[in-house]
Amino acid sequence: MISQSRNRRRRVVPVKPPRPWGAIGLWTGVGLVAALIVGYTAFAAWRGSRPWNDRLTSLAGVTDYASTKPPWLTNNHKSGPLTYEVQPSVGGDHNGTWQNCSGDIYDAPIAAEHATHSMEHGAVWVTHRPDLPADQVAVLSRHVRGVDFMLMSPQENLDAPISLQAWGYRLTVEDADDQRIPDFIGAARVNAGPEQGAACSGGITATGTTPRELQPQQGN
Amino acid sequence: MVDTAPTDDLTATPAPPVRRGTPSWVAAVACALALAVGISIGILIPILRAPGDTSAEAGFARAMSTHHAQAVAMAMRAYAGSADADVTTVALDIALSQQGQIGMMQAWLRQWNLSPTSREPAMAWMDRTDMNHAGGGTPPAGSMPGMATREELDALNQATGAELDRLFCELMIRHHQGGISMVDAVLAADPEPEVRVLAQSMRNTQQADINALRDILTRLG
Numbered sequence: 001m002i003s004q005s006r007n008r009r010r011r012v013v014p015v016k017p018p019r020p021w022g023a024i025g026l027w028t029g030v031g032l033v034a035a036l037i038v039g040y041t042a043f044a045a046w047r048g049s050r051p052w053n054d055r056l057t058s059l060a061g062v063t064d065y066a067s068t069k070p071p072w073l074t075n076n077h078k079s080g081p082l083t084y085e086v087q088p089s090v091g092g093d094h095n096g097t098w099q100n101c102s103g104d105i106y107d108a109p110i111a112a113e114h115a116t117h118s119m120e121h122g123a124v125w126v127t128h129r130p131d132l133p134a135d136q137v138a139v140l141s142r143h144v145r146g147v148d149f150m151l152m153s154p155q156e157n158l159d160a161p162i163s164l165q166a167w168g169y170r171l172t173v174e175d176a177d178d179q180r181i182p183d184f185i186g187a188a189r190v191n192a193g194p195e196q197g198a199a200c201s202g203g204i205t206a207t208g209t210t211p212r213e214l215q216p217q218q219g220n
Numbered sequence: 221m222v223d224t225a226p227t228d229d230l231t232a233t234p235a236p237p238v239r240r241g242t243p244s245w246v247a248a249v250a251c252a253l254a255l256a257v258g259i260s261i262g263i264l265i266p267i268l269r270a271p272g273d274t275s276a277e278a279g280f281a282r283a284m285s286t287h288h289a290q291a292v293a294m295a296m297r298a299y300a301g302s303a304d305a306d307v308t309t310v311a312l313d314i315a316l317s318q319q320g321q322i323g324m325m326q327a328w329l330r331q332w333n334l335s336p337t338s339r340e341p342a343m344a345w346m347d348r349t350d351m352n353h354a355g356g357g358t359p360p361a362g363s364m365p366g367m368a369t370r371e372e373l374d375a376l377n378q379a380t381g382a383e384l385d386r387l388f389c390e391l392m393i394r395h396h397q398g399g400i401s402m403v404d405a406v407l408a409a410d411p412e413p414e415v416r417v418l419a420q421s422m423r424n425t426q427q428a429d430i431n432a433l434r435d436i437l438t439r440l441g
Contacts, residue, residue: 027247075424077310077432096309096432121317196421197320202312 052191056169059180059187065090066168066192073168075120075194079213082113088127088155089116091167095211101125101200103146106153106207113211114204118151119167122193123200124185127155128162132176136161139176149189149200153207166192270332276409278334279345280419281325284402286342287364288318288325291395294368297376298388306436307385314392314429324418349405366398386440389433396426396433 057064065072065086072085077096084092089112098117099110115125126144128137132154140162144152155163160172164181166188173180204212271277295315299308329336342364368376368391379387403423406415 075428077428077435096306096313098313194421195317195425196418197324198313198317198425199320202316 052187056166056184056187056192059171059183061171061173061180062184063090063170064168065170073194077117078113079211081211082116084112084116086170087157087159088112088125088163088165089119090165090170091119092116094120097212098200098203099151100203100205101151102148103144104151104205105141105144106151108153108207109155109209110151110153110207111209111211115151115153115165118200118203119165120193120195121149121198121200122167122190122195123149123151124189124192125165126150126152126162127158127165128152129158130154130156132161136176140181143181143185147189149193150185151200164188167194168192267333271334271412271415273334273338274340274345274348276345276349276406277411277415278329278332278338279340279343279348280402280406280411280415281328282336282338283342283345283364284399284422285322285325285336287367287395287399287402288322290367290373291315291318291392291399292322294373294376294388294391294395298384301380301384302388303381304385304436304440306432306439307388310429310432310436311388317425321418321422328414346402346405349409364398365401366395368395382440386437389437389440393430393433393437396430399426 053066056062057067069085073091074093075091076093078093079095082093082095084090094116095111095113096117097114098121099106099114101118101121101123109130115123119125126140128140132140140152144150158172160174162173162176162178162181164171164173164184166184169184169188169192171180171184206212292315295311295318298311299315302308302311326336372387372391376384376387376391400423403419403426406419407423410416411419
């Protein structure tokens with residue numbers, strides 16, 4: 001009796017329950033959304049945390065002297081006119097006085113010897129041809145005026161209408177509306193300067209391409 | 221029947237439980253647990269990776285903050301008291317940048333949940349590195365390589381004119397040389413990236429400052 005009833009019941013049993021498609025769909029959807037959220041967050045974190053020099057060198061048109069020409073990028077104080085390998089300068093020995101770079105816009109060319117010291121402190125130096133149209137200069141000014149660790153000046157004999165320099169890096173562009181300008185500034189400003197913690201205030205605000213010779217005052 | 225009924229129920233009727241899927245509360249608890257574990261890992265990893273209280277990084281940040289503070293004091297004295305434009309310029313550069321770097325080092329200690337001070341002797345961290353006091357001779361307790369003594373600071377504060385300029389340059393050159401030996405000690409300990417980057421920057425800048433100060437001394441004669 002017992003075994004009979006066993007057999008009978010066993011044979012009857014394997015009734016496949018219907019697939020719960022609703023639940024499967026729901027959990028698949030939830031899983032997908034969760035994976036998307038986690039994946040995007042990880043991607044965004046990775047992107048945001050990319051080292052500044054990776055962000056800088058991945059910009060089209062940026063010349064990387066920091067990696068290719070480290071011997072150029074010495075940082076001793078030297079008085080008098082200095083010769084730079086690149087025009088405008090992208091780093092190297094410089095005058096003991098830095099050009100004020102607290103968002104200063106200079107209306108005449110400045111001495112590379114001073115601007116190079118500003119770049120050592122982390123400034124991005126924006127230069128443009130003296131004949132760059134006023135509306136283009138106005139667009140550039142918006143990236144500079146009042147922004148600490150920024151300075152801008154016209155520059156003779158530029159090989160492009162606009163040239164941006166930071167310590168060890170250079171970007172030339174044709175148009176002030178080029179998106180690479182804010183990208184370059186965003187990556188290089190403060191980061192590129194080899195002297196960490198240095199300031200942009202307290203520098204000279206005079207224009208003129210002859211570096212100031214510091215003369216000790218005699219007397220006391 | 222009374223005897224067989226239980227047997228029948230237990231062994232002969234493994235009536236397959238109707239598959240009803242995992243109860244939703246189990247799934248919810250599992251999700252919550254996974255989330256909690258994930259968040260804990262996220263919180264723990266930065267804490268576990270941060271340098272500890274006796275690490276070279278923490279010792280360097282504390283000691284170099286004190287070391288820098290004296291350089292700022294000496295540079296402010298020269299900036300206010302010197303009439304030599306070379307001296308005031310390099311003094312301003314040193315005071316501003318080293319004060320900025322003190323802020324960075326103090327921010328690390330806060331970020332690492334460490335006290336800005338320690339009861340350990342200031343240079344204990346350096347004794348634990350491969351490069352303890354390069355150049356020989358452990359400095360007396362409480363002092364650091366290249367620091368000016370109380371008497372030297374008094375002399376600097378009272379000096380004027382060319383004597384002030386010369387004394388400032390000499391004291392700052394020695395101070396920077398001591399600073400570079402501390403930098404080399406922390407670099408030898410293979411520090412965290414943020415510490416390595418700033419330490420290398422200090423080494424580079426302070427060597428350039430030493431060169432500039434030597435040039436001024438040469439000119440002063």
